Structures are given as C-alpha cells and as structure tokens.
Amino acid sequence: MRLSRFFLPTLKETPTEAQIVSHRLMLRAGMIRQHAAGIYNWLPLGTRVLQNIIQIVREEQNAAGAQEIIMPTIQSGDLWKESGRYDDYGPEMLRIKDRHERDMLYGPTHEEVVTDIFRNNIKSYRDLPKNLYQINWKFRDEVRPRFGLMRGREFLMKDAYSFDINYERSKHAYNQMFVAYLRTFARLGLKAIPMKADSGPIGGDLSHEFIVLADTGESAVFCHKALLEKPAPSNVDYEADLQPIIDDWTSLYAATDDKHDPAMATTLGGDLVSARGIEVGHIFHFGKKYSEPMKANVIGPDGSPVTVMMGSYGIGVSRLVAAIIEASHDEHGIVWPESVAPFDIGLINLKVGDPDCDAACKKIHDALCLMHKDVLYDDRDDRAGVKFADMDLIGLPWQIVVGPKGVAKGVVELKRRATGQKEELSFDAAVAKLTVM
C-alpha cells in the first residue's frame, strides 16, 4: 500500500478531548475519529487492527468448538420482557419504538436472543453440547462514556453462549472458554490474568475476569508473580479434561481491588505483584437464569424435559485495541505486537523522485509483497523527519529506511520499532530477514 494513497490522517498535536494514552494515540495515528459521545468511526488503519484481532479471536473460538453466528443488533423488546430484564436493565439500554409503536432496543447483550434461537431449534439432549458465538456491535447507553474506546457506548464484542445438559458438562464448556481465552490473549501479545469476579447483574455462580496488565489500567489488581510468567496452554485437546489447566491458573492468588484480600495477599510476601489492569474478557456460568424463564428445554435420555445449563463468555474486541496500546507504546507512539499490526513493515523512501531510491524501494516492496508481507510504503514527497515521526507513531513492527547515502553503498537500514535497534543490510539481506519472520 502506498502511503500517498492511503487514508491516514495523522495529527501532530493531541486533540484536547483525549485523556488517556490509547485514546490520544488512536486519534493521532489516524485510526479512529469520534462521531458522538462514546461512538467512533474506524478509519482504515484502525479497521485493519480491529480485523486482525477479530480473526485471532475467531480462530481460537472455532478451535475450542464454538460456532459463529450473527444475531441482530436491533432486538424485539418482547424477549426481554420474557426474561424479566426489560424492566431490570434500566436506561443503559437504548430503547427504540418502530413505526408501529412496538418496543425495540439496540442490544446491549444477547442472552435472550440466543436462548430464543436455541429453544426454537434444539429439542434433544443428543444435540448438546452447543456453543454459539458472534462478533458484533453492541450499545450500552453509559451515563458517562470516557477514555475513548475503553468506555465507549457502542463497542464490538465477541459473545459466546454455551448450552449443556447438566452442570458437569456446562462446567466443561466454561473451562473450554477459559483455556481459549488464555490462548487468545497470548496470541494478541498480551499478559491477561484470569481473576475471580463478581458475576454482577448477569448473574451466576462461576465467573472470571481476564485482566490485561498495563500501567495505565483503570483498576488496581494484585496477583502472584508466577502468573506473569505462565505460558498459555498449547496443543490443547478441548475434549479432554481441562480442569487441571484451570486449577493450575486459579490456584495462584489473583484479585481485582474490590475482591482483594490483604490478609491473604501478605502471605505471598515478595511474590505479590501489585499492578494496574484493564478488563478485556469476562466469562460466566449462570446455569438456568435464562433457560428457566424462557423455557429452553431439551428432551433428556429418560424422555422428560430438562432445562439446559448456560454460560456466556465475552471479549471486548474494540476495547482490546485500546488495551493493547495501553500495554504497548512509548513516547513516540504505538508499538504493535506483530500479530495485530495493521501492516507488517513500513518502507520509508527518504528521497522520493531520486531514481536510485525509487528503484530500490520498488524492488524491496515487490519482493516483500511476493512473500505475502503487508507493506506500507511511504512514497510521500515529504521530509525525513515527518516520515520517521509518522512511522513511529503508527507503530509498525519493522521499518526499512531507504535513503540516498545507503543506496549508494547498496544498503538500507532495518529498524525494529519495539527496541529502536537499527542495522544496515543489503537489499536482499533485509528482505530475507523479514520474510523468515
């Protein structure tokens, strides 16, 4: 992609409304623009990151046995009256009347809809278990949206819903999502720690929050040091008993400040880590809370109806974009983990119009594209400083700097964004180095 044609409105100055670093950087890097309070447009750079995250979330959900569906954003109020939440939910739920004066709403969550899908289509215990998920926009009319995407009103969320015949099977579904989450966040380049959580208004008796550690996180968290070093499970057999993995992770102390037990924590001594965190995932087992009032039954082995056990599993996908930036940035801008970076490589032509520089860039660009690398080629007729600053700001993992001095010697400069480390390499060596990654 040629930067001269790419829609990338970067800002040198920070817009006043942005308070936290992820919000500032997303605006400055031309990823998003605000449309209204807590509602954002996603520009091309932001869209690319969001889609990379979506893809990783999707792959891990599929691997864990969940199946993707798409539910409506606008829902009928009737289902919510049935579950009892139409009155419970409060003004946070955006209510809409259609032209026939029917009560509609913009979905803040989808338990009712998915339960309706289930009960209308699944009749036998033999069809269980099922885990259905979607990646879709939701709206919660927060009293006070803030922190950019971190606390927006409209947000992209992955929400999965499991259906099982009994508690034991349901717990297994919960464990599957637990493990899938560990893997998902690790792939996103994040340290996310599962912490015991209140199940809140959604209800239920088993619940964990996944907290990303970032210095600028909104809440204080405490955990055992060993959790930070623990690698995500690999080669997982999702059909096997996952309880040992869960126990391994949950046996170590981890709590958000509202659940924090100072007495318990002091027993850890020097192993206690006190940090700040951002909630990016939340999993609940809530049993029959919705299946009971909404009559989501299947016929059991003995021929009598059984109310199914459910769980729900959320990941704040759009919030993750902000969380990753909070966890990975420096004074110059964003530092993307390779797995979510909007492009793999930024190619800077320091002297556009110089035949040698142009030719060298074209050669490198074509070679990398041939190897299926996403390259953002800065072919703008601008000063070097502007290009360096923009490239650091948008945080691509690698930069190749092509300038007249280097080209005369047959070399380019390869820079690692995360470390700032630079090395001079021949054209071929630079391409070779980047294509083995």
Add this chain to the structure above:
RNA sequence: CGGAGCGUAGCUCAGCCUGGUAGAGCGCCAGCUUUGGGAGCUGGAUGUCGGAGGUUCGAAUCCUCUCGCUCCGACCA
C-alpha cells in the same frame, strides 16, 4: 444522575473582563530553496465565532434559553 468546565479555521489556542465588523502557530494549496528525525522564504484559500432569541446604532464579547463535548464523582464489557 450530582458537581465543574469548554464550544472561535482541519488541529492547538488567543481575542470576551472593558461591545466597534475575526487572529496566531501548525496543517492545507502554489512557487522557490532545502533534504537522514515533525525545515526556511514568498504568496494564497479556509470561519454561518455551536444554535436560537434578546439588549444595543453596533454582539465572538453582555443577558436568556438550547444543543454538543469534556472532566471529577456514583455506575459499568
């Protein structure tokens, strides 16, 4: 929902107190010069001063209402 603040050029902001027909820096356009970390010079374009009403000979400025946005608190994926 309580408390506070801000709306003036694409962005950051000055002007408002003390009314007199709208500014700076950056960005944008053209040209020249420059060229390895957000350049220099010259010229140029851009505003219903958030909106409505009122006071006044005259309102960005004073008054009233209204809309939007932000911050602190309570609440929250």
